[in-house]
Amino acid sequence: MAASDELGAITKAFSGFGVDEKSLISILGKWHPEQRQTFRKGTRDFFIQDERKFERWDDRHVIQLQHEFLRFKHAIVLWTMHQWERDARLLKEALYKGPQHNVLIEVACTRSSEELLGARRAYHSLFDHSVEEDVAFGIHGPERKLLVALVSSYRYEGPKVNEETAKSEAKFLSGAIKGAAGNKNLIENDEVVRILVTRSKLHLISVYKHYKEISGNYLDEDLEGDLYLQETVQCLCKPQAYFSKVLDASMRPDVDEIKKEAVTRIIVTRADVDMKQIKEEYNHKYGVSLPNKIEDVANGNYRDFLLTLVARGD
Amino acid sequence: MSTLCVPAHVPSVAEDCEQLHKAFTGWGTNEGLIISILGHRNAAQRKLIRQVYAETYGEDLLKALDKELTNDFERIVLLWTLDPSERDAYLTNEATKRWTSSNKVLMEIACTRSPKELLLAREAYHARFKRSLEEDVAYHTHGDFRKLLVPLVSSYRYGGDDVNLTLAKSEAKLLHEKISKKAYNDDDLIRILATRSKAQINATLNQYKNEFGNDINKNLKADPKDEFLAILRGTIKCLVCPEKYFEKAIRLAINRQGTDEGALTRVVATQAEVDMKIIKDEYQKRNSVPLDRAIAKDTTGDYEKMLLALIGQEEA
Numbered sequence: 001m002a003a004s005d006e007l008g009a010i011t012k013a014f015s016g017f018g019v020d021e022k023s024l025i026s027i028l029g030k031w032h033p034e035q036r037q038t039f040r041k042g043t044r045d046f047f048i049q050d051e052r053k054f055e056r057w058d059d060r061h062v063i064q065l066q067h068e069f070l071r072f073k074h075a076i077v078l079w080t081m082h083q084w085e086r087d088a089r090l091l092k093e094a095l096y097k098g099p100q101h102n103v104l105i106e107v108a109c110t111r112s113s114e115e116l117l118g119a120r121r122a123y124h125s126l127f128d129h130s131v132e133e134d135v136a137f138g139i140h141g142p143e144r145k146l147l148v149a150l151v152s153s154y155r156y157e158g159p160k161v162n163e164e165t166a167k168s169e170a171k172f173l174s175g176a177i178k179g180a181a182g183n184k185n186l187i188e189n190d191e192v193v194r195i196l197v198t199r200s201k202l203h204l205i206s207v208y209k210h211y212k213e214i215s216g217n218y219l220d221e222d223l224e225g226d227l228y229l230q231e232t233v234q235c236l237c238k239p240q241a242y243f244s245k246v247l248d249a250s251m252r253p254d255v256d257e258i259k260k261e262a263v264t265r266i267i268v269t270r271a272d273v274d275m276k277q278i279k280e281e282y283n284h285k286y287g288v289s290l291p292n293k294i295e296d297v298a299n300g301n302y303r304d305f306l307l308t309l310v311a312r313g314d
Numbered sequence: 315m316s317t318l319c320v321p322a323h324v325p326s327v328a329e330d331c332e333q334l335h336k337a338f339t340g341w342g343t344n345e346g347l348i349i350s351i352l353g354h355r356n357a358a359q360r361k362l363i364r365q366v367y368a369e370t371y372g373e374d375l376l377k378a379l380d381k382e383l384t385n386d387f388e389r390i391v392l393l394w395t396l397d398p399s400e401r402d403a404y405l406t407n408e409a410t411k412r413w414t415s416s417n418k419v420l421m422e423i424a425c426t427r428s429p430k431e432l433l434l435a436r437e438a439y440h441a442r443f444k445r446s447l448e449e450d451v452a453y454h455t456h457g458d459f460r461k462l463l464v465p466l467v468s469s470y471r472y473g474g475d476d477v478n479l480t481l482a483k484s485e486a487k488l489l490h491e492k493i494s495k496k497a498y499n500d501d502d503l504i505r506i507l508a509t510r511s512k513a514q515i516n517a518t519l520n521q522y523k524n525e526f527g528n529d530i531n532k533n534l535k536a537d538p539k540d541e542f543l544a545i546l547r548g549t550i551k552c553l554v555c556p557e558k559y560f561e562k563a564i565r566l567a568i569n570r571q572g573t574d575e576g577a578l579t580r581v582v583a584t585q586a587e588v589d590m591k592i593i594k595d596e597y598q599k600r601n602s603v604p605l606d607r608a609i610a611k612d613t614t615g616d617y618e619k620m621l622l623a624l625i626g627q628e629e630a
Contacts, residue, residue: 117433117470120470121470124470124472124473124474128472128474128476129472129511130469130470130471130472130509130511132465132468132469132470132508132509133471133472133505133509133510133511136505136508136509137505137509144501144505145461145501148465148505148509149448149464149465149468152448152465152468152469152470153446153448153468154433154436154437154440154446154447154448154468155446155449156440156444156445156446156449157440158440158444160444160445190460190461194452194453194460194464197448197452198446198448198449198452198453198464199449200445200446200449
């Protein structure tokens with residue numbers, strides 16, 4: 001391999017998601033001290049010139065490397081876990097790392113009623129608390145009611161929907177959204193929260209449909225002003241579109257670690273559920289196939305593992 | 315402890331069904347027979363009887379009962395024959411349809427059942443009413459009641475005995491603060507009551523008494539007519555000393571006080587296989603008469619006989 005190619009390969013090996021173990025072994029492992037120095041001097045991102053005349057690892061990048069090396073391990077452990085333990089741990093982590101409202105909403109709204117129940121049981125075993133008490137304790141502000149109710153829900157999952165009620169609730173939402181200045185107070189509107197938090201998913205899909213007919217817009221678009229409500233609606237009514245959107249946002253260059261973790265989380269939790277539809281949505285929206293995108297941004301074992309999971313939908 | 319008396323030698327399910335069917339045929343109904351059978355079978359046995367009755371006579375036993383019986387007696391037999399989780403689903407659904415005293419029933423069921431029982435009730439609710447319990451409660455309640463009742467019926471409390479005393483102290487302080495400011499519908503106050511485990515709440519209330527001298531319910535009596543305060547007091551009672559709550563409910567019903575006339579039927583039907591013994595002891599302690607004597611004095615006929623059978627009085 002030409003010297004410049006090797007430099008490029010090692011730079012890529014250290015960038016993006018996961019690390020390229022093979023290149024690190026075969027190229028970096030055989031480099032002489034001078035070659036390694038060329039590398040250090042050549043890459044501004046990873047090394048800084050120390051005043052005492054040597055190239056020093058940038059601390060932030062070392063910390064980031066730690067995450068990248070562990071990314072494969074995290075994915076494997078998460079994948080092997082029982083789904084209930086997985087969701088319970090995701091909820092717990094979302095609470096103490098942040099809190100990450102989007103993850104709480106995602107888990108509470110995209111699992112089936114039985115799956116969410118299982119997660120709540122596992123939460124008891126793992127943490128000696130109920131998930132709702134920890135969410136209530138850890139979240140403050142007007143979004144608390146929404147989030148506590150979402151993790152406590154046990155929605156009806158049968159086929160019966162009362163179209164009249166769905167229509168009137170869509171009408172109500174349309175009025176409420178128009179009336180709330182910039183959606184700032186919408187999350188404090190008890191009726192809005194009640195509808196989103198207690199109605200069955202089929203019922204809400206019907207509400208979504210009626211809303212479009214009544215107001216001309218899509219419900220989630222009209223909720224632009226309140227992120228939590230918007231996400232709740234998207235997760236409940238069109239989860240695959242939601243997941244493909246989050247995946248794309250997480251795979252952009254220079255996103256922070258918390259956003260990057262979404263990639264593992266979504267692919268591991270959806271591989272056996274709706275990966276096929278997520279791939280279709282992704283392709284449709286962004287013009288590139290999800291596997292190709294992963295090839296592009298991810299490295300090594302981590303990349304290969306993700307691709308294997310993503311291929312399960314075929 | 316249960317007060318149900320199941321005979322040592324129980325007839326076969328087929329025999330029970332045949333006798334019940336006989337009780338319905340001909341002129342009138344042989345209520346005594348119904349009581350002597352259904353009033354002395356446990357939940358598993360009743361379930362089997364319902365199944366076999368339907369297979370043998372092509373009709374749901376409950377429909378037959380509904381046709382043949384009237385009023386209080388019918389209601390208690392109907393409630394009693396249902397599976398416990400179906401019964402809770404039926405009662406909570408009924409409570410969302412009527413007026414004020416039924417907020418009490420929602421609170422009672424949400425707080426006195428174990429976390430697992432409440433879950434089973436919610437499952438049964440899906441199956442029977444094709445909606446979730448919380449969506450109906452949310453739809454039919456408003457304001458502060460909704461704020462309290464929806465989280466209560468949605469809770470799945472940690473069921474262990476683990477308690478964090480530091481947390482109990484700080485939450486007792488928080489409760490006292492909110493109550494002193496008369497902020498009874500405060501978010502944190504409701505959060506604590508609706509999400510903490512029963513053991514944790516008990517520890518918190520003990521801390522409250524230690525720190526501030528009074529039982530928390532004494533501080534929640536500012537306005538005797540305030541229904542929300544009554545529900546709040548009921549919530550606390552149901553969570554930490556349900557037998558006292560049930561004793562009071564029965565006492566008020568028997569003495570024709572308050573607005574919860576259905577309490578006697580409801581409490582006996584739902585607690586006969588659970589805590590009736592303790593409730594009977596409480597009743598005797600509080601009223602100086604045994605419960606069965608009070609029931610015999612206040613009720614008549616088949617309704618009386620069924621009640622007495624369920625609370626374990628030996629046949630005269």
